[in-house]
Amino acid sequence: MIPLSHFMMISAALFCIGLFAVLSKKNAILILIGIEFMLNAAILNFVAFSKHDKLASGGQVFAVFAIVLAAATVAVTLAIVLNVYKYYKTIDPTKIDQLRD
């Protein structure tokens, strides 16, 4: 039996890796991958802790919804990134800066 604290530690590590990728990567698609890491950290927590919530199994239901919504968001964002590439010929967010104060 794996204790729940192990799941929490792994998910915290995943979240931090994702956050690091989001903050440091200079490529829109790698940032999206970082976001996926963060989402999966949360999903892991939900599934692990639904052990305490057997009757409603809210955590497992939440995990399923989160996976579906993550896929939908990524589909939309990839389409937008593709559009950006068409105009800028780069997907480095630091170089795409026509809108600024």
Place this chain on the structure above:
Amino acid sequence: MNEFLPHITQLLNSAIKGFSYLLPELVLLITFILVILGDLFAPGKRSTLAFGICIAGIIISILVGWIQNLDIERIVLFDNTLVLDSVSISFKNIFSAVTILFAIFIRYNKALQEHKKGTGDLYMLLPAVLIGLNLMSMSASLLMIYLSVEMVSIASYLMVGYASADKKQTEAAMKYALFGSICSAVMLYGMSLLYAFTGSLNILDHDFLLRLNMLSDPAVSLALLLVLVGIGFKLSFVPLHFWSPDVYEGAATPVTAFLSTAPKIAGFALLIRFVEPFLLPAQPYELPEVFDFRTILAVVAIATMIIGNFSAIWQNNVKRMLAYSSIGYTGFALMAIVAFEGSGFYSLIIYFAIYSVMNMAAFMLVYKIEEHTGQTDIRAYKGLGKVLKPELICFVVVLVALTGLPPTAGFIAKLFIFSSAFEYYTSSGSVVILIMLITGAVTTVVSLFYYLKIPLFAYLRESETAIEPVKKRDFLTYVIVFLTVLLVVFGIFPGLLS
């Protein structure tokens, strides 16, 4: 498996009973499908059929909701997932009205109509985003909060990126989508921590607060702050505001008008639902000192008002200026949540009803001038007062309302918030609240400087080149005049609002 069996009947009954209260949303769902089909089989030149179905569907959903909600005090649906009470019903009406105005705005926007993709798909998004907004105002469980926020977010990304006619629009869409997904991922992690701590997704659950109280304070504060990040993105309050000027400037003007109104108000509806159990627990047990929402939100409100209003002074682009001013408005509205003491969110609802009228009218006017001169720069407004006479007169009235001066409705809106915050200050005597009140008053004066820039250029500066006169006015001008009259009437007879 067997442990579930006794509960199945109860769950099914509550689901069947719940659907009868979701009729407005079901009507919108059917509208969504009909708009897709209508636009597929009869695209027409301006997607007239899709526009008609969209408007009709939203109006039917308002009527259905109105008939059904006549005698509803407070109902909890779907096993404590949704709450239908007078607050959420008022918010739903505001969202429907804003969406109808948005549809009309799209219909009379040349840039979108001439786009090669047409506007049929944009009309399709409206019922979908309205369902999301309605659910945001009703959600009482973490799952529903996440689902509804994502529903609105995905539709908003699509709206911003929809008519990607130039570099700026695609850039705005990418910034919005990336920043939005990051914030919602952070929020989801915060929710997963809250679920881990309490074993329940329902924020109205009595055990939810009690179990949070059993944990160490830093852990709970971290989880709640992470959830606030997600809501804060929708509200664009200060540490999370920097996407909004860029997105508002880059997106098409009708989309900007919509984004700065409906999702922001829905974010407030969500924040109300989320903080309500912490500020006012339903059971008379001792309020656990879990997390001091009031102080955190008061500090955020002060920072938001200062940064929003002072940044607006330096802007030359009208859309960017209105974006910063709407950030300032967020800070002002946060005052009402900080001061919330059980007299209901009446003042906040009136504030948002008036805010949505002012904001839609302001952006419609920005578009009208953009259509005529092709500019969104304030310096290009020189001498327009002589050409676009009715438009500029309306603009001055709307700007006076945005500043919050009598005799317009903007004054009433700010007065309600101010008096409720002041009442809370006199009963609590907190210093932070006093600083918040002073900031609110000072920034209102500051806002005069940038709002009055528009009449200054339009009336007092002469244009070097001759501007051609307006040939004919379309329906949108009448809508603007109607909204402006509404602002003045509500300002003189505030009793009409209730």
